[in-house]
Amino acid sequence: MNDQLIDRVLPALFAGALLVSAAQAEEAEVTKVDGAILRGVEIVQDGLKELSYKRGSRKATIPSLEVRSITWKKTPDSFARAEIAMENGDAETAANLFAEAADQGKSDAFKAASRFLAVDALVKAAGASANKARTAAQAAQRWCDDHPQHRLQTTALRLLGRAEMTAGNAPTAKLAFEKLEKLATSNALGPIWIGEAKLGQGLALMAQKQFGDARKTFVGAYTIVSRLDPKTMPEATPLSVQIKIAQGECYIEEGKLEDARRFYEGLSSLATRSPAFKTASLCGLGQALYQQGVKDKDIKKLRNAQKLFAEVSATDLLDGDTSAKALYLMGRTLLALGKDHEGKDYASRAMGIFRQIQTCYSDSRWATLARKALGG
Numbered sequence: 001m002n003d004q005l006i007d008r009v010l011p012a013l014f015a016g017a018l019l020v021s022a023a024q025a026e027e028a029e030v031t032k033v034d035g036a037i038l039r040g041v042e043i044v045q046d047g048l049k050e051l052s053y054k055r056g057s058r059k060a061t062i063p064s065l066e067v068r069s070i071t072w073k074k075t076p077d078s079f080a081r082a083e084i085a086m087e088n089g090d091a092e093t094a095a096n097l098f099a100e101a102a103d104q105g106k107s108d109a110f111k112a113a114s115r116f117l118a119v120d121a122l123v124k125a126a127g128a129s130a131n132k133a134r135t136a137a138q139a140a141q142r143w144c145d146d147h148p149q150h151r152l153q154t155t156a157l158r159l160l161g162r163a164e165m166t167a168g169n170a171p172t173a174k175l176a177f178e179k180l181e182k183l184a185t186s187n188a189l190g191p192i193w194i195g196e197a198k199l200g201q202g203l204a205l206m207a208q209k210q211f212g213d214a215r216k217t218f219v220g221a222y223t224i225v226s227r228l229d230p231k232t233m234p235e236a237t238p239l240s241v242q243i244k245i246a247q248g249e250c251y252i253e254e255g256k257l258e259d260a261r262r263f264y265e266g267l268s269s270l271a272t273r274s275p276a277f278k279t280a281s282l283c284g285l286g287q288a289l290y291q292q293g294v295k296d297k298d299i300k301k302l303r304n305a306q307k308l309f310a311e312v313s314a315t316d317l318l319d320g321d322t323s324a325k326a327l328y329l330m331g332r333t334l335l336a337l338g339k340d341h342e343g344k345d346y347a348s349r350a351m352g353i354f355r356q357i358q359t360c361y362s363d364s365r366w367a368t369l370a371r372k373a374l375g376g
Helices: 003-014 077-087 091-104 108-126 130-146 153-166 170-186 191-207 211-226 236-253 257-272 275-296 299-315 321-342 346-360 365-373
Strands: 027-032 037-046 050-055 058-063 067-073
Touching (some): 027 050, 037 067, 067 108, 077 091, 091 108, 108 130, 108 153, 130 153, 170 191, 211 236, 236 257, 236 321, 275 321, 321 346
Antiparallel strands (some): 027 067, 050 058
């Protein structure tokens, strides 16, 4: 992310809201959680508690918790170009274009949404660069300050926490996740956001090597999320799996590989709740084997880990964080085995895996590690 890009993006991103033009405001399609779609509406306010809109002269509101997504229509050309740039993996260009769209937009609701998307793109563009992540965190903090009652405030706080983590500011990241938990609790935004907040807090504690506190936080997060019915709250299962993965990684980060192995073996008992826990268990066992293999320079352990990662990639029904982790560790295993055991193209194959993670799992924390492995 070059200085010229930052100079273009941040002034537009931080610009105060302009008066709504007398020209026709942007239209939107609001997709609700139950699948219903409100077409051809004008968003009046996208609030933390409710979304207000009008269609013609008719005004109405719906609870914000019922909103799954908003698709914007009749937008500035720069907005469509920004979406294409994001689809093509060019987050830097997208950040610039979303900020431009915000500056050109008519309604306050569209401007806020475009600035949020610019922040999201900045966080993705940061990759594993601490300097770029600091710039992204600055943008995320400003958006949060400017839109404290926006429906996307929760997501923005999560972006802020992740950016601070990448920037190496784990204590500051923890504060962002604590603010997210407080916001979700005080506004009754649901257990999913509380679980997300606690997951972030646990990862921040783990980054500070406060492993015992991190594990306690993960246990608390899982207790909250595991009570949810995945039939009515489908986000519960992937989040539960992420929490358990992180809990096991505490042992690995602490160097307690045998404890990690026992934890991940026990995790398979949760397969009755979802097969995703079984694949998470296999991936964790593979990770423990990989770490031990690298430590002992044991090719057999690395090969066994490699087999487990391949099995996870083939069987993970969620195709989410566990798959991203398995691919990342598969790439690391290729690099550990090296030319003597994987042939001359071992490095290019590993880089191809890391690029695949960036493309297919860009929202995963493993994508950040993949970017770092690629030198980004």
